[in-house]
Amino acid sequence: MNKWYKLDNAAKIFPPVSNKRRTNIFRLSFDMVEEVDPLILRKALSEVIVRFPMFKVKLKKGIFWYYLEPNKADVPLHIESPFICKIIENYDDNNGYLFRVSFFHKRISLETFHSLTDGAGALEFLKSIVYRYLELKEITITNNLDVLTKDVEISNEENQDDFVNHHNPKLADSKVDNDVRALQFNGQLYDENWLGLIVGTTTVDQIKVLAKKYDCTITELFSAIIFYSAFKSRHLLETKDKPFTIFVPVNLRRFFDSKTLRNFSLYIKTSLKLNESIDFEEIVKIVKRDFKDGIKKEKLQAKIANNVKLERNPLLRIVPIFIKEPVLKLGYYLVGDSVNTLSFSNIGQVKLPDAMAPYIDKVVFANGASYSSPLNLGVISYNNKITIAFCSKMIDRSFQKEFFRLLTEQNVDISIENNELEV
Numbered sequence: 112m113n114k115w116y117k118l119d120n121a122a123k124i125f126p127p128v129s130n131k132r133r134t135n136i137f138r139l140s141f142d143m144v145e146e147v148d149p150l151i152l153r154k155a156l157s158e159v160i161v162r163f164p165m166f167k168v169k170l171k172k173g174i175f176w177y178y179l180e181p182n183k184a185d186v187p188l189h190i191e192s193p194f195i196c197k198i199i200e201n202y203d204d205n206n207g208y209l210f211r212v213s214f215f216h217k218r219i220s221l222e223t224f225h226s227l228t229d230g231a232g233a234l235e236f237l238k239s240i241v242y243r244y245l246e247l248k249e250i251t252i253t254n255n256l257d258v259l260t261k262d263v264e265i266s267n268e269e270n271q272d273d274f275v276n277h278h279n280p281k282l283a284d285s286k287v288d289n290d291v292r293a294l295q296f297n298g299q300l301y302d303e304n305w306l307g308l309i310v311g312t313t314t315v316d317q318i319k320v321l322a323k324k325y326d327c328t329i330t331e332l333f334s335a336i337i338f339y340s341a342f343k344s345r346h347l348l349e350t351k352d353k354p355f356t357i358f359v360p361v362n363l364r365r366f367f368d369s370k371t372l373r374n375f376s377l378y379i380k381t382s383l384k385l386n387e388s389i390d391f392e393e394i395v396k397i398v399k400r401d402f403k404d405g406i407k408k409e410k411l412q413a414k415i416a417n418n419v420k421l422e423r424n425p426l427l428r429i430v431p432i433f434i435k436e437p438v439l440k441l442g443y444y445l446v447g448d449s450v451n452t453l454s455f456s457n458i459g460q461v462k463l464p465d466a467m468a469p470y471i472d473k474v475v476f477a478n479g480a481s482y483s484s485p486l487n488l489g490v491i492s493y494n495n496k497i498t499i500a501f502c503s504k505m506i507d508r509s510f511q512k513e514f515f516r517l518l519t520e521q522n523v524d525i526s527i528e529n530n531e532l533e534v
Contacts, residue, residue: 115180119274123422130198133482139477143472147214147216149214153188164181165227168182169181170226184206184208190215196479231364232371232374234461236372241467274415279412294349296348296486297347299505300485306503308529309503312528313518338355338397340514341355352384359454361405362375474493475498486502515527
């Protein structure tokens, strides 16, 4: 392993802009069928981390940029805190690691700081932990083609910054990033950095039937329902003539030849003005149009080129980090927070060996939230169960209720669970 790693292109922004109010941490959870044995889980974690050198690191502050260096400390296992996605404060409470593995009754969770990886990379790590955990419980798992186990050779490709590898400076296009300011939520927020989590669980089959009804993908369907919920929950938003804008991460591994476990995703967006009523079918058409335009490979290539071009700006490279940080914070507010209303990430289907299915109930992806982005949505599916998880800093739950109400009105059976405080 190298003595140190540069942060990947997408990761560089997160250390300067993260704090208790904006942690930039997301969570993946496996809900097991039986109670978790912490001794076995601890052993599985200590073995699996060796297979993932890109995760066995700690964050350091250099003269010009933050960077990653090997972490020789043991990986701690935590009892799950009720405060999900909280910051790994000063990295002292976690032996310097940028992820936090925890357990609670039947749940195994992985919370990850976005400077380390994206949802796809974190999922590969958690899959390997759960796989080894079941193996240590003397469960035989055969025909494994879907998990990076100790028997799978570590590839240099896993540690590469594929933004740099797949960028073409000739494809940069300033027109790609012409974002406009978006509506912001203004509902009352929880105190003490509490994050509310509401999870709806249904079957993939039922959601596919509904998506087919409207001739759209599942991600397009849920995006349209988000717009519908915004119409019904207008009291939670600014009274300004700005669009409600959804940012949707796209896993670039789908479009480029990549095996990286680092960040390799970009946002596309869909926007809608809420000042005029519109029927649901029309909303779906707008979402489909925006998605079709956003996921054109040439547009994604242009975004990659723009991002790498900015990172390699000679002036930016020689400016010390203590000067860069306030500039990056301002830039994040202007081109990050202010142009986005809600982030919605659909990780897709989790692929695991069939032998693991009897021991796993479902998988949940919590997309995090912050005071500047107080409501986000994460979706993931496994073994015909799809979970729809709202993370919220807002006390008012009207938005979530409208979202799930539309699904139930369309004859989708949903079970709801939450960690909400009584307010």
